[in-house]
Amino acid sequence: MSTELRVLRASEWDKWYEGISRAFGGFDTEEREIYRELTEIDRSLAAWDRDEVVGSAGLFSFRMTVPGGAAVPTAGVTMVSVAPTHRRRGVLRALMRRQLEDVREAGTEPLAVLTASEPTIYGRFGYGLAARQLDADIDTARVRLTVPPESDALRLRIVDDAASAVTACEAVYEQRVPARPGMLRHGPGWERYPLLDPPAGREGATPLACVLAEDAHGEVRGYARYALKSEWDEHGVPSGSVLLRDLEALDPAAYGALWRFLFGIDLKPVLRVRNRPVDDAWLHMIDDDVRLCRPRWRDALFARPVDVGAALAARTYSRPVDVILEVADEFCPWNAGRWHLAGDEKGATCERTSEPADLSLSVRELSAAYLGCTALRTLGCAGLVRESRAGALGAASGAFATDVAPWLPHGF
Structure with missing residues (x-):
């Protein structure tokens, strides 16, 4: 059977997204609406078999920090899927080739990047592992943390609804972007993406909260977004956890104050850290028993030059x-x-x-x-x-x- 590959039309978005949702096992309503807002229709491709979407691929227009601090226009590959009825027919290869040819023809983005649900797929298209992430499960009951003395001068303020602090957090994030290769500048609408918190995905945890680190003038110097999960073992001993979503700080004092806060939350002896830099500074603020933190890394970002x-x-x-x-x-x-x-x-x-x-x-x-x-x-x-x-x-x-x-x- 033959397929037709063409740019998506706005009226076809729902059908296109339904195919993607089916391939990935479904998305939350909130996530669907954010993707509807962020989708760049003229950069989205659909493979059709008659009136059915059997393949998809999209691009986001990013600016990514590269070594040296420049924010370089970068094509963010997203929404890649092939229907199980059309595997091994060249649909994915055709989508990936068309994407890169389109980016090259536009001539504005020298790089393409993606995250991979199946990393083995993308090497054949020239993508290489360009950034890793650090995960850890820290036993805060036994691991000691030492922070800079200047951390004591900062005021911490909890915001139960993380979304209400988004403006302050985005101001900190944007200052941090040039400091590390791989970070993405947030265009309109992207400030909402890190706040995605569908109830079905919480697994018993609280809604996402935020803690702000403020200096004596009330200026926000850092933030951490987190959730709490309460658990008790068979003997009634607390075994809950703090789930860290993200953390950014403008100086060591704010950074230390935020980590100390996360370490010190009552009845939560485990701090579950996901997606941090592999050289994150907290690794050097703890005592020597890093084994109690159970650190591990995994792939995070794949990239390739288009030019x-x-x-x-x-x-x-x-x-x-x-x-x-x-x-x-x-x-x-x-x-x-x-x-x-x-x-x-x-x-x-x-x-x-x-x-x-x-x-x-x-x-x-x-x-x-x-x-x-x-x-x-x-x-x-x-x-x-x-x-x-x-x-x-x-x-x-x-x-x-x-x-x-x-x-x-x-x-x-």
Whole structure:
């Protein structure tokens, strides 16, 4: 059977979304309405079999922080699904290719990013693991936390309805965005997304609350959004948990005050931390028994350059770099070939060249190194980056490195 692939029409959104909901097992009404508002119709694709949607893919227009602090236009891949009746017929490949061709033709976004429910899918399309996240279950009854003494000067204020504090939280978040690669600026409507809190997904926890850290002038210096889950074991001993949704702070004092608050909530001996940077500072504010925090990391963000030259020129480099990269990119052949990258902490250029390559790698490995998630040297040790000029791998690896780990604060 043949399928027709075309841009979505506004009148088709409900049918399109129903297909996506079916593929992912259903969405809450609140989530549906937010996605209705955020969907960019002219950037959404549907694969049709007669009058049925059998595949979907959409794009969000983001600005993402890259190393150096620039907010680079980035295509956020979303709503990717294929009906189980149409698997292994090339529908997904056609959707992914059309997306990237459309982004290239528009010429404004050198990067594409996505989160993956099934990470094994996207490597064949050139996406590499560009950021990880840290999860932990902290035994706050036994783990000691030491915060800066300046934290004592801050006032903490609880807001039971997290949505009512969104303006103050967004002001803090926007100041934090340039500080870490992978963070997304919030366009109109996106301030609502981190507040999604469908009752069906709470699993017995309270609605989302917020605590604000304020200085002596009443200025908000940080916030944490969290929920509480009360539980008791068979002996009547409290075994509940604090569920941390997100936390941002403008200075160490506010950061420490917020973590101390979360550690100190009564009758909740476990602090469940999800989606934090892998180099989050609380790891260095606790005593040495990190095992009691049960830390673990998982994939968070996948990325790929749509335009290798523009993407590499958009970021800065931690030390001077002058290297010729030979990039293999079967899925986006316009990226394949040799690129001369020259730059430092102030800026960079990346142009086509016919000179001999110093390093050879696929676009997937370039993607993994782009935000600083994985060192080029590590990829070289795995045989995935090949060195043709002695010393080129170490020099380039150091230049691509970042002093903070990349991180995606929320999905899309």
